[in-house]
Amino acid sequence: MAGKDTNVRASGVAEENVVMGRGRGQSKSRDALASLDGRTCHLEIVMGDVKDHVGVVEQNLQTLEDHILEELESLKRAVGVEEIRQDAVMCKKAIAGGTVVTPSPRVDTPKPKEFGGKRDAKELDNYIWHMERYFEGASITDKKTKVRTATLYLTDTATLWWRRKHYDIENGLYTIDSWEVFKKEIKKQFYPENVAYEARKKMKELRHKGSLHLLYVNIRLVKYKSELNKEALVELEGLL
Incomplete structure (x- = not known):
């Protein structure tokens, strides 16, 4: 009888362990599912924020596009007003002169070529x-x-x-x-020929100015000599 009781108790313990093992496994599964649900909720929140940011960016881009279009329209109107003003000025001049002038159609005028100073x-x-x-x-x-x-x-x-x-x-x-x-x-x-002419002209001016300068020096020297006594004059001529 004692052997049978021992076997019954062992069997009960084994069954209890099996039940407890199953409970722990189910608990871990529930924890994993809860964690997955939490991550899914967080991901949904992040995705919602991203969608909100994308919506704001799209709205800003639309606002910017509308602003640019408004500026272009304003520019077109300003250009139109300037053309009307020019036409009005032409009409006033025509009326003042007693003639009728039809404004000529405007064409795009190409920009002229730059000149860098080449003597050509x-x-x-x-x-x-x-x-x-x-x-x-x-x-x-x-x-x-x-x-x-x-x-x-x-x-x-x-x-x-x-x-x-x-x-x-x-x-x-x-x-x-x-x-x-x-x-x-x-x-x-x-102009090359003008450049050569101007160069010769300046050389002549320099020579002329140089001659006048020498003449002025000679005149001053003669005047200075006349103020010296004879002995000093002989000494000065020896130095020259």
């Missing part, structure tokens, strides 16, 4: 010709405006030349107030 008659002539075509295409008629516009297309050596001229103009030493005067001066500076 052909290159300078091309620059002047292109500037005059640009004046015609852009309807630039004011004399001073032509000069200001032309100087914008000078580079390198030509820019240095104009800076010196502009300095003289600001100091009242020179005047270039028309396109014709500007053409004359730039040709005088950069």
Whole structure:
């Protein structure tokens, strides 16, 4: 009988261990499922935040696009107003002159080629010709405006030349107030034959000034000699 009781108790303990093992396994499964649910909820929250950020970015882009379109429309209106203003000025001039003028259709005027100061008659002539075509295409008629516009297309050596001229103009030493005067001066500076002529002219001026200087020195020396006594004069001539 004692052996049977022992076997029964052992069997009961084994069954209890099996039940407890199953309980622990089920508990671990529940913990894993709970953890997975938590991660899933967190991921859903993150995805929701991302969607919100994407929505804000899209809204900002749309706002920016609308702003750019508004600016473009404003620019178009401003250009249209300027064209209307120019047409009105032309009409007023026509009425004042007793004639009727039809505004010419506007075309895109190509920018003139820059001039860098190369002493080449052909290159300078091309620059002047292109500037005059640009004046015609852009309807630039004011004399001073032509000069200001032309100087914008000078580079390198030509820019240095104009800076010196502009300095003289600001100091009242020179005047270039028309396109014709500007053409004359730039040709005088950069036409090869004019450059050679100006160089010879300056050499003559230097020689002339040098001769005058020597003459002035001789005159002063003669006057000084006349003021010396005879003994001092002999000593001075010995030194010379």
